[in-house]
Amino acid sequence: MENREGIMKVDLHIHTTASDGSWTPSRLIDEVGKAGIGLFAVTDHDTTQNIAETGRLAAAAGLAFLPGVEVSSTLGNQSFHILGYGIDPDNEELRRLIAWNTQLLAEADHNSIRKLIADGFAIDYGEYAAYQHDPARGGWKSLSFLIDKGFCRDVNDFFSRLFTAERGIRFPDFPPPAKAIQAIRSAGGSPVLAHPGSSFHGTSLDETLDFFGKEDIAGVECFHPSHDAATTRRVIAWCQRNGLSITGGSDCHGDFVSKRRLGRPSIHLEQVRLEELSALGV
Template identity: 35%
Template sequence: MRVDLHLHTTASDGLLEPAALVSAVRAARLQVFSVTDHDTVDALAEVEAQARALGLRLIPGIELSAMWHRVEFHILGYFVDPADAALLAFLQDRREARGRRLQLMLNRLRTLGMAVEADEVLARAQDGNVGRPHVARVLVDRGFVASTDEAFERYLGDGKPAYVPRPDVTVAEAIRTIHDAGGLASLAHPGLHNRDDAIPDLMAAGLDAIEAYHVCHSAGVTAHYRRLAERRGLLLTGGSDFHGGTGGDHGPAPGMPCLPEAEFVRLEAAVPARRAAMRS
């Protein structure tokens, strides 16, 4: 069984519509996959319908941005209920915060001589959850930069002139939101942060797993997080972080890499106990 638990659509910063992503999943010969769009579950209903028609299994997922002290982490949620009222209220608040952040970024770009209208960026986001990748793509379209990588390196990356910190959601709040929606919480791509010192705090907040398998993790890094998970009693997750293109920190295709089947079986088996714990 081929499993990829980290994929994105145009509902957040992916380049493929939900139906096109499912086609790519099928072409990659995956049997189980999860769509983990940033701060939204808007694509899940369409993806579920498409997947079911093709005999594929979708694990409802999400990727929440959250802060630990001054460090931004991404917390993946799996087996969540996309209709959970508290989750939807949380996400609506996040969407509004993203809109306010967009205006602040555009104001900073304007002072740098790059006048970009919010409507241009929202069109790129297809009125979904807007973020820095959408701003970067508009900067490319307008000829202000040659690539999205350049947009981040010069203007949008942390500490750059147009960077605006994300409104704080703590990792504890993100993990609790995922648990309340019936899901398991996993730390995304820990090798990109190199902040293993945060893991005890995340575990105290209820972290269930870490993403050992990721396109940016070397074999050595993957082995390191497998050992760390075993020592600390954490489950493992993994996937391509496919966004529909190539380059950057994202996989070139679904299934690159996959999560081993045995680790997925362990992950799924942990869901009932987590849900029972949340009810107690």
């Protein structure tokens, strides 16, 4: 699908109900079509569950689709996400790693509730354990439970008041970036550092790029909602100097994160560079 100038719009960072997005594959295909996007990727957190269905629906709709994943990793006390493009979702090394990460995330969910109880919150752990999270809401179990029980308003309130280092609640210690990169390579994919300029990492952009410049990454996500224009230019220039791929996407989570809108920032095919795109004929 092309815009009136004949240039294809792309979005290479999208989440579905397989992780913390609120759109099913069929809803995503509808929304991609409405947004005029011709090439897109599903990059769910530590799961490839919806790749096959999305690929079938994309082919039927005449859309170019790139299978992907977003793998969680930890360096020191900081979390980094590694996008994997063009992966084989059945690769055993990748499947083992993301299954481990999924287990760690589930344990962090449970532990956060236990710590809130120890901190004086009137939460019944048995009620939480029996609670069923609806994936169509987006997010995850502990968040939905705490919203429904009136302990927080939304995801922003959750991270500002409840899921905090002051309460001793933090993300798990995932495997290091090198292991995530190796698993993506093993699955035949290109490992790309996600949103390096995001405050999520808690480190400076220069420090992040300096570290990952020594790792076996294929590229960097230069276009992202958390990047201002200056950051985008800096990261593109860094990729060009180092001969690395340039990617970007909305990091859309469906209706779950209202500020992350499909196709924003607006990215066109001529702005990205990724080896896997040639195989799609775009």
